[in-house]
Amino acid sequence: MIANVLSIAGTDPSGGAGIQADLKAFAAQGAYGMSVITAVVAQNTHGVRDIIALEPDFVAAQLAAVTDDVRVDAIKIGMVANAGIVAAIARGLDTVPEVPVVLDPVMVAKSGDHLLAQDTVAAIRDELLPRATVITPNLPEGSVLAGGAEPRDVEGMRELLRRLRGCGSEWVLLKGGHLAGEASVDLLASGHADEPRVREYAAPRIRTRNTHGTGCTLSAAIAALLSRHDVPTSVELAKRYLTGALRHADELEVGSGHGPVHHFYELWPVPAVVGA
Numbered sequence: 609m610i611a612n613v614l615s616i617a618g619t620d621p622s623g624g625a626g627i628q629a630d631l632k633a634f635a636a637q638g639a640y641g642m643s644v645i646t647a648v649v650a651q652n653t654h655g656v657r658d659i660i661a662l663e664p665d666f667v668a669a670q671l672a673a674v675t676d677d678v679r680v681d682a683i684k685i686g687m688v689a690n691a692g693i694v695a696a697i698a699r700g701l702d703t704v705p706e707v708p709v710v711l712d713p714v715m716v717a718k719s720g721d722h723l724l725a726q727d728t729v730a731a732i733r734d735e736l737l738p739r740a741t742v743i744t745p746n747l748p749e750g751s752v753l754a755g756g757a758e759p760r761d762v763e764g765m766r767e768l769l770r771r772l773r774g775c776g777s778e779w780v781l782l783k784g785g786h787l788a789g790e791a792s793v794d795l796l797a798s799g800h801a802d803e804p805r806v807r808e809y810a811a812p813r814i815r816t817r818n819t820h821g822t823g824c825t826l827s828a829a830i831a832a833l834l835s836r837h838d839v840p841t842s843v844e845l846a847k848r849y850l851t852g853a854l855r856h857a858d859e860l861e862v863g864s865g866h867g868p869v870h871h872f873y874e875l876w877p878v879p880a881v882v883g884a
Contacts, residue, residue: 618645647660653864655865685740709741711736742834744823759787762793778839817867
């Protein structure tokens, strides 16, 4: 069976993040991708220029149009824009309660600026986290969700993970890419108190400036893989896929800023050099 996977997120006209990255990651994992757009974003490899959030009722209408007609095997949620859209998504998720949900809480820009108002953050905590199978915050986002200072080392990550485990999701994948070091360490733990094990996923830090859309790509790959694997296996395979997409990112020539990762590195041959 080919899985049908739905992305609920904002757009990226440069193709490296948001809905566009999600659909590419779904396809790379052998899944059929679908989308519900929450916001139209003017951005490129240098950053976001403007955002227009869609009306919550229209977001709800898109979601209902898909779920009324198509079997949905997994859902990935990215940018939600405002509290009204969060409420619309939560109502829609309640119509498909058996479907696994991966929530990538897009809250903090790479510059450190907060992208969401406080009422939207509260709505995510109250309405989306309890409905999520896996949440995938980075360190700034995890700190916003759980409160407290951003961790400076892996031990600090473990303390933040402990607080996040009580936020309502079934699993928490805390991404450690903001820390320094030769390896990037992510931590995965169940949200259930009777499962204390913490799994550590370490990957070599790839030397490339083309990292646009890494968070979107990882969470989308996890969602696609959840249709046929459990959460720990899906995270392990998605991490392996993202590492390869980063390793091959410099084969693309997209923009003059932080370019995208190479979603189809396993499918596209490296172009031959003319005259070689």
